[in-house]
Amino acid sequence: MARGMFFACGLPLYFWGETVEYAAYIPNGSPSHANTNRASPLEVLTGKVPDLSSFVAFGSLSTVYRDPRKNSLQPRAQVGIFIRKCDERKEFRVFLKKDRLIIVTQHIKNIESLNEAHNSHLQRGMEFDVGNGTAASEGDDTMTSSPAFSAEQVAHNKRKKTWQRPRHVTRSTTRPPVTDGQQKEIAQEMVNHIVERDPLNYGEVRKSSKALEWSKAMEEEISALLRLEVFEVIKRPRDSKEVQSKWVFKTKTSAEARVERFKARLVACENEKKLGVDFFITFAMVMNMSTVKIVLALAVILGVPAQYGDVPNAYAQADKESGMDIFLHVPSKMAFIIHEIQKFGAKNPGELILRLKKKKLYGLKQAGRLWSKLLHEYLSEAGFEQCITDMCLYYKVIDENIIVVGVYVDDLLVTSTRADLIQDFFCNLSSLSIKQLGEVRKFLGMRVNSIESRGYVLDQEEAIDEILRDAEEFGQNRAHADW
Known part of the structure; x- marks a missing residue:
């Protein structure tokens, strides 16, 4: 009603x-x-x-x-x-x-x-x-x-354009018809996402109704880290100080709140490290939200829809600093068979640890800076220049054309005067295993709706719902807000 x-x-x-x-x-x-x-x-x-x-x-x-x-x-x-x-x-x-x-x-x-x-x-x-x-x-x-x-x-508000129609009507004009079976499937996925929050640890994964999906995501993460040669398994040396490891779980959803995939990320817990002793400089490319809006506004002005991409395991692709040995506790879900344990000269899995090789891992203090340095080198070699007002914004002028790239850690927002230049950009960064996700529909947790040629409408409905769910878990009551 x-x-x-x-x-x-x-x-x-x-x-x-x-x-x-x-x-x-x-x-x-x-x-x-x-x-x-x-x-x-x-x-x-x-x-x-x-x-x-x-x-x-x-x-x-x-x-x-x-x-x-x-x-x-x-x-x-x-x-x-x-x-x-x-x-x-x-x-x-x-x-x-x-x-x-x-x-x-x-x-x-x-x-x-x-x-x-x-x-x-x-x-x-x-x-x-x-x-x-x-x-x-x-x-x-x-x-x-x-x-x-x-x-x-x-x-x-007087300077804003008047409201024309709800965003649901706008999206429905371009969306193909949905069958009854698809509606039930989407509705069930949305209900599951609302009712069951993401697990906080491996123990909650085992109790979750989505235990198989989370286990598969953990196996994919370990396989990716082994493929990138992030760490190697060794027998624990004497007097070694290991860094604790933990799993971070996140349900990835589309702009329509439909579950796309289950993501598990292995991170290092370097919370106890001291600035100036264990590490010195920290940095991560995080562009301002105003810059995000500027890139979207440029896409409207240039007439080419903005596209976005994601770099999987971005931090793990950056080389670690020389002269630093980092040891990591073996995470849950990483099992060893008997002959592998004997190969390392250990009697039980508890004697084995992980040593980071050339790569970095999420959670390490230096990881963000090293990844930013690596991405900057790639973009500079490709002819991009940093913006003066926001160093997380890059641009490249080709004859009478321009391509603009906004960086938020491992998420990229790209627009240009020509669509083929955007395609060439993602192809040139294929060595980073970047995933081209197409026209932007969701970015940094915000839903991005394109209204024909008039612009973009941003909303954070999903983030607000998540805040409300967290508040209800702690017994907080909702309050009526009158306009």
């Missing part, structure tokens, strides 16, 4: 709370067969029969009186969108599209979804309170702006 109301009115996404609240108010004020004499839930609770004539279609257009104050040439009325009637006061909440402002006022007329008789009846009900028999004061100025909108926000 709330979804239908919301899509029908065409309001911005941040009105979803108002929509759900009004959708709940309608059945609470309507007659119910579950109660004696078909009394409504509100009548059972308060003992008063609710006035059904006050029900107005959510999102109806209306005319609202605005005080011109000292400027007599300003219009006295403005078109507004009806949100709901206030229970605590005989007033209405109305959204003014022109000013991007919510007001609470009695001065509302010509509601689009009501005929002339109902409009007159509703207006009379506002002028006289039947419940207490007192007339509403005509001299009181009841229009108040919503506290959620400051003057700066209103001025900023």
Whole structure:
């Protein structure tokens, strides 16, 4: 019900709370067969029969009186969108599209979804309170702006383009039809992702309903590290100080919240290392969020959709610094058979450890800097230059064309004046095993929706849902936020 109301009115996404609240108010004020004499839930609770004539279609257009104050040439009325009637006061909440402002006022007329008789009846009900028999004061100025909108926000919103239609409608125009079986599959994956959070350790993996998927992801990670020759198995030397290792698990989802793959990453726990003793310089390429928006804006201006890529096991591809021996505890899921244990001269698996060879591992203090150095060398050799204002942004000018690359650790966001230049860029970095993921739909946890040629819409719905799930696990209650 709330979804239908919301899509029908065409309001911005941040009105979803108002929509759900009004959708709940309608059945609470309507007659119910579950109660004696078909009394409504509100009548059972308060003992008063609710006035059904006050029900107005959510999102109806209306005319609202605005005080011109000292400027007599300003219009006295403005078109507004009806949100709901206030229970605590005989007033209405109305959204003014022109000013991007919510007001609470009695001065509302010509509601689009009501005929002339109902409009007159509703207006009379506002002028006289039947419940207490007192007339509403005509001299009181009841229009108040919503506290959620400051003057700066209103001025900023005026510069924005008006909302055209919900993003779900935009995406559905380009998406192929989905069968009933696919809908059930997608829905089940979304429910599983919401109900079951990612495991925090190997013990939780064994208890998880997705234990097979997580185990396969761990095996793939170990195979990749062995292929890259990140470490070697040795017998524990005397007086060696091993770094603890742990698994980090993450469910990768698409822009539609559909589960794409299960990812397991082996990391080193170098939390106890001291700056200036065990390591000196730390750094990672993390471009500003404003830079991300600039790259997307450039894609719109240049007319070529932005594409993104990912470098799997990026840190493991960078060479470690010379003269540093790093030993690592053998992680869970890395089993050894008897003849392998004897080959290393050990009596049991507990005597074996891992020694990092030339490569680095996630979690090590120097890993981010060394990977950034390696990627910078690759981009510099390819003719790219660093931007002065953000060193995580690279660009290359080829005749009258340009290609722009934004770097966020191991995620790349690319746009250009020509689509073939983007394809050549990913091909030139094939030695890093970079994965070209196509036109950007999701980047850094943000959903990226392209609205034809007008631009991009970013939202962090999935991140917000994850925060809410974490809060509920710790017994935190949700609070209603009024606009």
